Amino acid sequence: MSGVPATRQPVxxxxxxxxxxxxxxxxxxxxxxxxxxxxxxxGEWTATGDLSEFVGDDLFVYINGGAEIYHEHGFDRLxxxxxxxxxxxxxxxxxxxxxxxxxxYSYARSESGQPVSLGAGGTLADYYLHxxxxxxxxxxxxxxxxxxxxxxxxELATLLGSGFPRSGEVPPLIDALPTARxxxxxxxxxxxxxxxxxxxxxxxxxxxxxxxAVASRCRSTTGEEALLVVLRWTDSAAAERAVTDAxxxxxxxxxxxGEPVGETxxxxxxxxxxxxxxxxxxxxxxxxxxxxxxxxxxxxLFPIDNPEENHEPQxxxx
Amino acid sequence: xxxxxxxxxxxxxxxxxxxxxxREFVAAGxxxxxxxxxxxxxxxxxxxxxxxxxxxxGPDAAKNTLAVVDALGGMDVFVGTGDVVHILPNAQGTHPxxxxxxxxxxxxxGLCREAGAKQVRWFTWIYxxxxxxxxxxxxxxxxxxxxxxxxxxxxxxxxxxEVPQGVTxxxxxxxxxxxxxxxxxxxxxFKHHIGSNFSGSLKNYMGASHPEDNRAFHPTxxxxxxxxxxxxxxxxxxxxxxADLIVADAMTILTSKGxxxxxxxxxxxxxxxxxxxxxxxxxxxxxxGLEGPKVMMIRQAHEHGVxxxxxxxxxxxxxxxx
Numbered sequence: 072m073s074g075v076p077a078t079r080q081p082v083x084x085x086x087x088x089x090x091x092x093x094x095x096x097x098x099x100x101x102x103x104x105x106x107x108x109x110x111x112x113x114g115e116w117t118a119t120g121d122l123s124e125f126v127g128d129d130l131f132v133y134i135n136g137g138a139e140i141y142h143e144h145g146f147d148r149l150x151x152x153x154x155x156x157x158x159x160x161x162x163x164x165x166x167x168x169x170x171x172x173x174x175x176y177s178y179a180r181s182e183s184g185q186p187v188s189l190g191a192g193g194t195l196a197d198y199y200l201h202x203x204x205x206x207x208x209x210x211x212x213x214x215x216x217x218x219x220x221x222x223x224x225x226e227l228a229t230l231l232g233s234g235f236p237r238s239g240e241v242p243p244l245i246d247a248l249p250t251a252r253x254x255x256x257x258x259x260x261x262x263x264x265x266x267x268x269x270x271x272x273x274x275x276x277x278x279x280x281x282x283x284a285v286a287s288r289c290r291s292t293t294g295e296e297a298l299l300v301v302l303r304w305t306d307s308a309a310a311e312r313a314v315t316d317a318x319x320x321x322x323x324x325x326x327x328x329g330e331p332v333g334e335t336x337x338x339x340x341x342x343x344x345x346x347x348x349x350x351x352x353x354x355x356x357x358x359x360x361x362x363x364x365x366x367x368x369x370x371x372l373f374p375i376d377n378p379e380e381n382h383e384p385q386x387x388x389x
Numbered sequence: 390x391x392x393x394x395x396x397x398x399x400x401x402x403x404x405x406x407x408x409x410x411x412r413e414f415v416a417a418g419x420x421x422x423x424x425x426x427x428x429x430x431x432x433x434x435x436x437x438x439x440x441x442x443x444x445x446x447g448p449d450a451a452k453n454t455l456a457v458v459d460a461l462g463g464m465d466v467f468v469g470t471g472d473v474v475h476i477l478p479n480a481q482g483t484h485p486x487x488x489x490x491x492x493x494x495x496x497x498x499g500l501c502r503e504a505g506a507k508q509v510r511w512f513t514w515i516y517x518x519x520x521x522x523x524x525x526x527x528x529x530x531x532x533x534x535x536x537x538x539x540x541x542x543x544x545x546x547x548x549x550x551e552v553p554q555g556v557t558x559x560x561x562x563x564x565x566x567x568x569x570x571x572x573x574x575x576x577x578x579f580k581h582h583i584g585s586n587f588s589g590s591l592k593n594y595m596g597a598s599h600p601e602d603n604r605a606f607h608p609t610x611x612x613x614x615x616x617x618x619x620x621x622x623x624x625x626x627x628x629x630x631x632a633d634l635i636v637a638d639a640m641t642i643l644t645s646k647g648x649x650x651x652x653x654x655x656x657x658x659x660x661x662x663x664x665x666x667x668x669x670x671x672x673x674x675x676x677x678g679l680e681g682p683k684v685m686m687i688r689q690a691h692e693h694g695v696x697x698x699x700x701x702x703x704x705x706x707x708x709x710x711x
Binding site: 210 | 641
């Protein structure tokens, strides 16, 4: 007796079968999870309708053109339910992303809201609240903007929050911003052109093909305000091409006057008294946009020496 | 029914002799605008429309709506006895500032009926369940009005249009319902949109263009064009049927995180009416702190000849309803 039995399955097939079972189990768990988190009642709040779920492209069925930014951030599925308590009405949306929900949270949250301790982090605005946890973004939104809305959404979100871990992976590129000098709650993680056009329209006009970016309003070490953006490409060659393309694009536009600064830098002047200066270092471009004619001082805005050429993601929690 | 831009014969309508037609209204508005533009101003008369745009401000959306339609000469100017009226609102959902105000919607529907409309239909291609989640859908159901759900998979309900002036679009599919009526009323809400920075009268037509085409409006790495949507909307507006009347909601509007929100809210407490999409949007943009000529979608539509972008050349009649 020797040799391999004729009926033995190839190793890859066994792994494939195991993987299929794992995916099925995960899918079942996921389908079960949201109804559990959105039950018929939450404290004094009672569901006013059934749970709705939207998977993949079905998000367009729910939010139409607003779906694009969620897809840019790796949307997987959404569970929605509306609740009422007396005359108050609020909707609860639980977005599940393919990876960390931090990016879509950083877009969705109110920049003028106040932090709340829910999930891995939350922000309370006047009539809505967002918090994120792992792959989930939770939005609780009152259907009116009355003075009662804020305490109502906070109460409902707090009831929901107990079901979500207080952890999640913050993209490491956020650390490329001088966060201590940035406006709290204004850091934005950007996953594509729609997000960049919203966070930093001037940068979106010129730069293409990046892998990820971050943006925030920050101050320099001497107090000057600027919109800071850090963009990362797959490698330094791609970033170099992107800067060259941006210079060419600027040269073809009537409302931009651009000048190269050395081999890796650039200085673009826009109509309306906006200035963008930046420099490529390896696979990343750091740039700053200011208004009012004063040229941003990159050395005071990004006092970071010799940043790594390739910013490899490293898991860490908030 | 396959009437295109036709109106009913009103020879048997005793009020017809006293009612000016939409064409007369537009001509009068243009003449008025020309007078204002040349510095002559105008003298208000009780029978002629006196405004290119009417803007009503006050806390009551219904009162504002009545005021702006009245300022344009009354709904009789636009809707005749026996007319079939198709209305396209923005029904985004229940988040504040994202959908056309329900009181504005109710008031316009009521005015159409009072003017003698035979049928008032609300139409959209929007997927099943979309209306049901919005207050507008609830209103349509409760009021007994007809809701036309345009099946986007039925090609007979769509008209493929060449876009000869298109910079980005060469063809686009638009639902036949836009033409299968005597009167078309567009009812946008002015608000922020992440893809185009602004949403109003011009962009409301994406509620009539095919959803698959709409998806191609959005920027992608492949398109290499972050302002693609704005250009597409401007192109689309060169081939659609112009609205006979636009009534825009600016009572409570979303000023960030649009079109769906939630996001920052402003409460201009205004309702605006007119017939010029570009002028309407140039005005609406100001409510979000934007300038019309700097919003690419509005500027491009103006350059396409769709309407007037210079608010200084538009007669704006303001009414306080409080």
